[in-house]
Amino acid sequence: MVDDIVFWGLAVVSVASGVAVFRVDSMARATYALAVSFVTVGLVLLLFGLDYLGIVVVLMMVMEMAIMAIYMIMFMGMNPALMPMSMVHGKRTAVTVAGLTFAVLAAGILLVDWPERRGAPAADLTLSLGHAVMGSKMLVMITVSAVLFATIVSALVLALPRGRYDTDGADDGDRASGEAPS
Amino acid sequence: MTLQTVLLVAAALFCVGLYGAISQQVVVMVMMGLELMLNGVILAAGAFWWFLSPAPDGQVLLLVVITAMTVEMAMGFAVATLLHRSRGSDMTDMATDLSR
Amino acid sequence: MTGALTQVPAGWVPLAAVLLLALAALGATVDGALAARAQGRHWGSGLGLPMAETARLLRQRRRRTVAADRPLWLIGTGGLLVVALLMVVVVPLGRWTLSDLPVGVVWFNAMDVVVWALVWLAGWGPNSAHSLVGGYRFLAQALAYELPLMFAITAPAVAAGSLAVGDVVAAQEGLWFAVWMPVAFLVFCGAVLAFSVRAPFSAPAGADLAGGVLADSSGIDRWLLLAGRWALMAAGSAFAVAVFLGGGHGPLLPAWLWSLVKTGALLAVLVWVRRRLPTVRPDRLLPFGWVVVLPLVLLQLLVVAVVVVVGGS
Numbered sequence: 001m002v003d004d005i006v007f008w009g010l011a012v013v014s015v016a017s018g019v020a021v022f023r024v025d026s027m028a029r030a031t032y033a034l035a036v037s038f039v040t041v042g043l044v045l046l047l048f049g050l051d052y053l054g055i056v057v058v059l060m061m062v063m064e065m066a067i068m069a070i071y072m073i074m075f076m077g078m079n080p081a082l083m084p085m086s087m088v089h090g091k092r093t094a095v096t097v098a099g100l101t102f103a104v105l106a107a108g109i110l111l112v113d114w115p116e117r118r119g120a121p122a123a124d125l126t127l128s129l130g131h132a133v134m135g136s137k138m139l140v141m142i143t144v145s146a147v148l149f150a151t152i153v154s155a156l157v158l159a160l161p162r163g164r165y166d167t168d169g170a171d172d173g174d175r176a177s178g179e180a181p182s
Numbered sequence: 183m184t185l186q187t188v189l190l191v192a193a194a195l196f197c198v199g200l201y202g203a204i205s206q207q208v209v210v211m212v213m214m215g216l217e218l219m220l221n222g223v224i225l226a227a228g229a230f231w232w233f234l235s236p237a238p239d240g241q242v243l244l245l246v247v248i249t250a251m252t253v254e255m256a257m258g259f260a261v262a263t264l265l266h267r268s269r270g271s272d273m274t275d276m277a278t279d280l281s282r
Numbered sequence: 283m284t285g286a287l288t289q290v291p292a293g294w295v296p297l298a299a300v301l302l303l304a305l306a307a308l309g310a311t312v313d314g315a316l317a318a319r320a321q322g323r324h325w326g327s328g329l330g331l332p333m334a335e336t337a338r339l340l341r342q343r344r345r346r347t348v349a350a351d352r353p354l355w356l357i358g359t360g361g362l363l364v365v366a367l368l369m370v371v372v373v374p375l376g377r378w379t380l381s382d383l384p385v386g387v388v389w390f391n392a393m394d395v396v397v398w399a400l401v402w403l404a405g406w407g408p409n410s411a412h413s414l415v416g417g418y419r420f421l422a423q424a425l426a427y428e429l430p431l432m433f434a435i436t437a438p439a440v441a442a443g444s445l446a447v448g449d450v451v452a453a454q455e456g457l458w459f460a461v462w463m464p465v466a467f468l469v470f471c472g473a474v475l476a477f478s479v480r481a482p483f484s485a486p487a488g489a490d491l492a493g494g495v496l497a498d499s500s501g502i503d504r505w506l507l508l509a510g511r512w513a514l515m516a517a518g519s520a521f522a523v524a525v526f527l528g529g530g531h532g533p534l535l536p537a538w539l540w541s542l543v544k545t546g547a548l549l550a551v552l553v554w555v556r557r558r559l560p561t562v563r564p565d566r567l568l569p570f571g572w573v574v575v576l577p578l579v580l581l582q583l584l585v586v587a588v589v590v591v592v593g594g595s
Contacts, residue, residue, distance in 0.1 A: 007183040011191040018198045048232035051385045059392035066398040094205035098197040105193035121236035128238030137242040151253045155260035
């Protein structure tokens with residue numbers, strides 16, 4: 001019963017802040033609305049007993065959104081604080097597509113005859129996740145780590161204006177001089 | 183709190199994100215839409231795991247979704263930075279010539 | 283999960299809040315005394331400084347800025363105290379704890395990441411250049427200290443074989459983790475200074491920015507920010523005591539008193555340290571954090587893991 005109330009509260013906040021992301025005028029508010037949406041989903045995961053994953057979602061997403069806010073403000077260019085704006089194209093198409101998708105998904109969710117629950121959760125889910133990661137699913141995590149490394153390298157290659165060896169004054173021992181490239 | 187209700191909430195999150203990803207003009211806002219879609223996926227994956235088969239291995243799927251999200255964000259920022267630097271703009275409409 | 287700890291009901295949260303504020307006040311008082319001594323006055327004359335400052339700020343009128351983002355500003359200023367309280371929720375006081383989460387260490391980590399968002403919001407809110415630059419500086423140095431912090435608190439968790447703070451405390455009976463993982467302990471202390479925006483990590487609130495994130499706050503807003511910083515420092519010290527300094531373990535005195543005494547002592551040391559260190563530019567911290575500190579902490583973690591594997595088999 002308590003779980004139900006908490007779940008519905010979190011669900012409403014989550015969807016409402018998700019909608020707010022595309023309704024508010026300020027980039028900071030949009031980003032942090034998304035952060036709220038993520039945090040509520042993380043808390044719902046706690047309801048499923050997924051302590052570790054729920055808190056990791058909160059941790060990662062707050063961090064991600066804090067960084068994201070910088071990019072939002074940097075790249076939107078013209079939003080000092082609360083400038084009203086509408087930067088959308090094909091709004092009607094988008095609404096239609098999203099609405100149709102929701103209808104299809106909802107129909108599927110309600111009509112499919114979901115199977116009964118099989119098995120029971122382990123006593124210590126965090127421990128069992130650790131065993132899965134270090135045991136039967138190790139290959140998955142090895143792949144993930146390679147992908148993450150490739151992401152770091154390729155993102156840096158894409159984003160850095162200077163080449164590998166032009167490190168902007170590395171020779172005088174001041175690599176962090178912070179001068180913008182001209 | 184049943185499987186259906188949780189999945190409906192997840193679907194709602196997914197579709198709000200889908201709307202954003204289709205309609206927004208700025209790359210970073212498109213990314214916000216994608217993130218919201220993945221948010222729905224995380225919720226759905228958690229619900230499937232809990233209500234259908236709470237086996238230990240299922241949690242790994244969630245980890246993979248979270249990783250996918252970080253990868254998406256890092257690459258998105260890199261591309262947005264590159265676009266912004268080379269064109270002084272990051273509107274998706276102005277990058278359509280990249281597809282030609 | 284942990285037999286040694288008693289989980290007290292949620293009705294005790296106000297007491298935890300009072301204790302946290304008292305510790306924060308202790309930190310501020312020590313700081314006041316040290317400041318008075320640094321100015322050549324008797325240290326006793328600085329003891330009343332925090333209270334006097336509180337009285338002054340509570341009477342001061344709130345400053346308003348043009349086109350401020352009021353809701354976000356309020357979240358940023360008010361949130362620091364809340365986050366500090368959420369941090370100590372998992373920290374045991376002797377035998378008692380408010381919540382012995384099975385993943386308490388990760389919880390603490392998540393809360394200190396929320397500080398990123400809050401400090402930035404406090405800088406963004408007033409729509410002022412100085413405070414916004416302060417917020418950006420905080421995020422820049424957050425990137426420098428966060429990964430070392432994560433690996434530093436991973437080390438005790440690995441050694442205890444559990445993410446529950448209660449288990450980590452129980453594993454330190456006899457030998458404190460700070461003794462055989464000093465690098466992790468020092469890095470964590472540095473991180474406490476960092477997320478409470480203290481020197482050498484005080485650039486976000488630096489004098490060169492007219493106070494940075496503090497620049498445009500006044501009255502109760504400013505009090506909340508300052509008290510929030512002290513409370514974060516106190517919460518960080520309390521967590522350090524639990525995971526590195528043996529928690530309530532100690533001779534003679536009861537366990538809860540040991541927790542408090544150690545927390546107060548560590549807090550005082552941190553306050554003293556932060557007064558001795560200069561502010562470092564965030565862009566210089568970043569290479570230092572990633573090139574020097576991060577490998578050191580990883581090595582520390584490797585040593586701990588090897589010790590655990592060898593000793594455990």
